[in-house]
Amino acid sequence: MTFVRLAEVARVHGEGATAVHALKGVNLKVDVGELVAVMGPSGSGKSTLLNLAGGLDRPTSGTVHIGEQDLATVRDLAALRRSSVGYVFQDLNLIPSLTAAENVMLPRELDGLRSSRARQEAMAVLAEIDAEELADRFPEELSGGQRQRVAIARALVGERRLLLADEPTGALDTHTGDEILRTLRARCDAGAAVLLVSHEPRYAAWADRVVFLRDGMIADSTNVSLESAR
Numbered sequence: 362m363t364f365v366r367l368a369e370v371a372r373v374h375g376e377g378a379t380a381v382h383a384l385k386g387v388n389l390k391v392d393v394g395e396l397v398a399v400m401g402p403s404g405s406g407k408s409t410l411l412n413l414a415g416g417l418d419r420p421t422s423g424t425v426h427i428g429e430q431d432l433a434t435v436r437d438l439a440a441l442r443r444s445s446v447g448y449v450f451q452d453l454n455l456i457p458s459l460t461a462a463e464n465v466m467l468p469r470e471l472d473g474l475r476s477s478r479a480r481q482e483a484m485a486v487l488a489e490i491d492a493e494e495l496a497d498r499f500p501e502e503l504s505g506g507q508r509q510r511v512a513i514a515r516a517l518v519g520e521r522r523l524l525l526a527d528e529p530t531g532a533l534d535t536h537t538g539d540e541i542l543r544t545l546r547a548r549c550d551a552g553a554a555v556l557l558v559s560h561e562p563r564y565a566a567w568a569d570r571v572v573f574l575r576d577g578m579i580a581d582s583t584n585v586s587l588e589s590a591r
């Protein structure tokens with residue numbers, strides 16, 4: 362079953378002579394339970410693709426569906442994003458005045474959950490990625506790698522059915538990076554759809570499929586033979 366569908370999606374940044382055609386007529390489906398890795402050179406449109414797939418940006422032309430919903434017709438896109446989509450950005454975006462646990466709780470509290478329940482969920486997901494001991498620290502008290510793990514916990518909390526990860530292993534050592542990939546893979550196997558941008562072939566090996574972008578177009582798409590790759 363397809364969970365995310367991009368059809369003939371184009372995105373032009375700017376206008377006239379300075380216009381940048383970041384994506385040009387991209388078609389992509391990600392199924393429930395599927396992990397798709399997006400690879401490609403710098404500037405090929407990977408982040409633009411992720412932002413469009415999660416409704417953070419709108420296409421210049423073409424359509425994006427999450428589940429049954431055409432994002433162009435969704436009234437409360439922010440609510441849809443909060444309930445269905447988890448993002449791990451390159452620049453982390455943790456709120457400095459909140460502890461790690463409070464950062465992870467925040468999306469659930471915005472969903473209307475009581476604090477005690479949101480905290481329970483936050484602690485469970487921090488435990489899942491082996492980061493419970495970070496719960497009561499503030500972002501400035503964490504290393505780059507620890508911040509990354511907290512940002513990942515925030516993306517996983519709740520019943521997010523679509524996870525978008527842009528270089529989620531960027532600041533992490535190999536062991537922790539592998540742990541994160543194992544967690545993403547487990548979420549996927551439990552029914553999430555995952556889009557992962559990575560420069561590193563070793564992480565792409567965790568994917569079901571690798572999509573290569575070049576100059577805003579899908580240049581190639583390869584199914585990964587999982588057993589041999591991991």
Ligand SMILES: Nc1ncnc2c1ncn2[C@@H]1O[C@H](COP(=O)(O)OP(=O)(O)OP(=O)(O)O)[C@@H](O)[C@H]1O
Nearest residue numbers: 374375381383401402403404405406407408409410
């Ligand atoms: N807001 C924006 N305004 C103007 N141009 C943009 C904007 N966002 C992206 N671009 C341009 O669109 C193209 C695709 O950018 P994008 O960030 O999607 O590529 P990327 O493959 O993710 O690159 P990287 O690997 O360096 O993160 C690039 O030429 C970039 O400069």
